[in-house]
Amino acid sequence: MDFELPEEVKLLKDTVKRFVDEELIPIEMKTIEGPSLKPEYREALTRKTKDLGLWLLTTPKEYGGQGLSVLELAGFWEEVSRTVALPSRSHQIFGPSVSPILFRLSPEMKERYLFPVLRGEKKSTLAQSEPGAGSDPGMMRTSAVRDGDHYIINGYKIWIPFADAATFYQVVAVTDKEKGSRGGLSVFLVDADTPGITITGRTEHMMGDVTFEIAFDDVRVPVANRVGEEGDGMKHAQGFINTNRIHQACHGLGVAQRCLEMIASHTQQRVTFGRPVADRQAAQFTMTDLYMKHQLAQLLVYRTAWRLDKGIAARHEPYMAKLYCTELGFEAADRCLQFHGAMGLSKEMPIEQLWRRSRSYMITGGPVEIMRTVIARHIYKLF
Ligand SMILES: Cc1cc2nc3c(=O)[nH]c(=O)nc-3n(C[C@H](O)[C@H](O)[C@H](O)COP(=O)(O)OP(=O)(O)OC[C@H]3O[C@@H](n4cnc5c(N)ncnc54)[C@H](O)[C@@H]3O)c2cc1C
Structure with a gap:
């Protein structure tokens, strides 16, 4: 049994992490207007993502994309979700969003819909x-x-x-x-x-x-x-929504990672009643619980992604990943907000945005109650 990520996934994660830390986090409080990325940021950042080869990631190689595996995509989504620099549901700087449905079309329909989408002419x-x-x-x-x-x-x-x-x-x-x-x-x-x-x-x-x-x-x-x-409709829509579940799970992972970093930094600096907040059991226990859950969540997502790549994942597995990780993302954002006090509530910091985005993923793409119901159905078949 090998718990190490494959070398290519580690490399991709490192590249994306560096891009997020150096290019996105420093500007994250000023890039978005309404639901969109401001055009001046979109153009500059798109040039950089193309240079880094972070373009058309989900598109198979035969159509000019990177054809990333689910495991590679998981690593990518996890790192990108550490920042609020990009709108929550549209990562335009990594290429147009291409529904998996379009790759299954007839050659004539691909000419009319898939290729124009890949060229950015249709959405x-x-x-x-x-x-x-x-x-x-x-x-x-x-x-x-x-x-x-x-x-x-x-x-x-x-x-x-x-x-x-x-x-x-x-x-x-x-x-x-x-x-x-x-x-x-x-x-x-x-x-x-x-x-x-x-x-x-x-x-x-x-x-x-x-x-x-x-x-x-x-x-x-x-x-x-x-x-x-x-x-065939549910089969096609479900294919789309299943990839989305791993995406949403990775969002929770990325948010939890960023919140761990922020809580650790803030509680070590902030002194109250003569001692850093990090000296208090309240902060230490929170960090321990979040850190352990984050490690478990990573294992769950990577294993699910690996099994999806091998074609052996059962239906309940992406549901478990989405359920556990979206709840973890929200818990981490909530704790992070609490430890930052008034700063956490302010729009000067990304925390309230991480909190609002994490909360939404517990509903959109299927509420957590539906995830629990599907998983329970599987469990009752086991026992
Ligand atoms: C930002 C955003 C983007 C979206 N994108 C799309 C999109 O691209 N395409 C699209 O078609 N839709 C989209 N949606 C819709 C989204 O998928 C639905 O909101 C979601 O499926 C939940 O449906 P609902 O809101 O009707 O909630 P309901 O189905 O009415 O459920 C409401 C609540 O009732 C409870 N509940 C429901 N059923 C059960 C049950 N069986 N057991 C226990 N509790 C239950 C849960 O608490 C749930 O949150 C989007 C929504 C938002 C907000």
């Missing part, structure tokens, strides 16, 4: 959630009804980031009411300028993110724009 976003269907896709109402060589889509989507900038949506819709989320959902690539599509609402969130509501009113979509077979 897309996943439109799954609905007012009555968030955690439970079985409650989905948006329908896609076959009409000759088209589908007619009617329905309403909510909480969709970047819908205003997207040129097409990956829409999950009901194609078989009876089957529901068990084989009755399909994914369609829908051009944003198709007649019948209206952006009807805009919501700002505590992490700085902005999401949109989209209405679909008799929207005609060619059958060729269906991804895979009819009824």
Whole structure:
């Protein structure tokens, strides 16, 4: 049994850590405006990431990307999550966000959607959630009804980031009411300028993110724009969401690492009642608990990523990684905020932003209760 990370993962982590420490953390309090990176930072930082080879990381090598393994991506996401310099859900400086769905398209559809996305000419976003269907896709109402060589889509989507900038949506819709989320959902690539599509609402969130509501009113979509077979929708959406779970787990790891660094530094410097706060058992026990949990969390994420790369990870494993690490990230940010007192609450420091971002990952991409339910189902099969 070898607990060492492979040499290439260590090298990548070192490169990203240096980039984060030297280029991102020093400017992290001034880079973001609303949900976006300010253009002047985006251009300068993108030049640096391209020079470092940190570009199109999730894109397979045959399409000009780095084709990183899940384990390599985990190391990358962990290091990047130590800073709040980049918007919480869009790492534009590492290349356009490319949905894994697009690599499974037919050659003709790749020409129309994948390659323009890789060249930065088109953008897309996943439109799954609905007012009555968030955690439970079985409650989905948006329908896609076959009409000759088209589908007619009617329905309403909510909480969709970047819908205003997207040129097409990956829409999950009901194609078989009876089957529901068990084989009755399909994914369609829908051009944003198709007649019948209206952006009807805009919501700002505590992490700085902005999401949109989209209405679909008799929207005609060619059958060729269906991804895979009819009824495959959950499989495709889940593939997307599973990678997202490891990403969110790594966010928790990165936040916990940064908070350990900040608590250690601050409590050793801050003197109250004649002694540094680090001399108090309250600080020491907090550091011990967080440090141990962080080490355990790293093992859990690296093992899950390694098993995903080998194709042997079971469904509950990414759920465990996301559950444990997102809760750890929030706990660490909360403790860090507490030990910094008023400074922790202020917008002068990144802590309140780490706290708000960590909190959001306990809901988005699947609330922690759903993670617990899926894991419990697995445990009851074991005993
Ligand atoms: C910033 C942001 C980005 C997002 N990005 C996207 C996106 O790209 N595409 C997209 O389609 N959606 C997106 N979403 C939506 C997101 O995925 C949903 O918010 C999430 O799935 C939870 O759904 P919900 O908000 O409807 O909560 P609900 O399903 O209503 O759940 C609310 C709460 O009820 C409790 N609960 C629910 N079910 C159970 C249960 N079975 N057992 C115990 N407790 C339960 C939990 O505490 C849960 O937090 C985004 C949301 C945000 C805020």
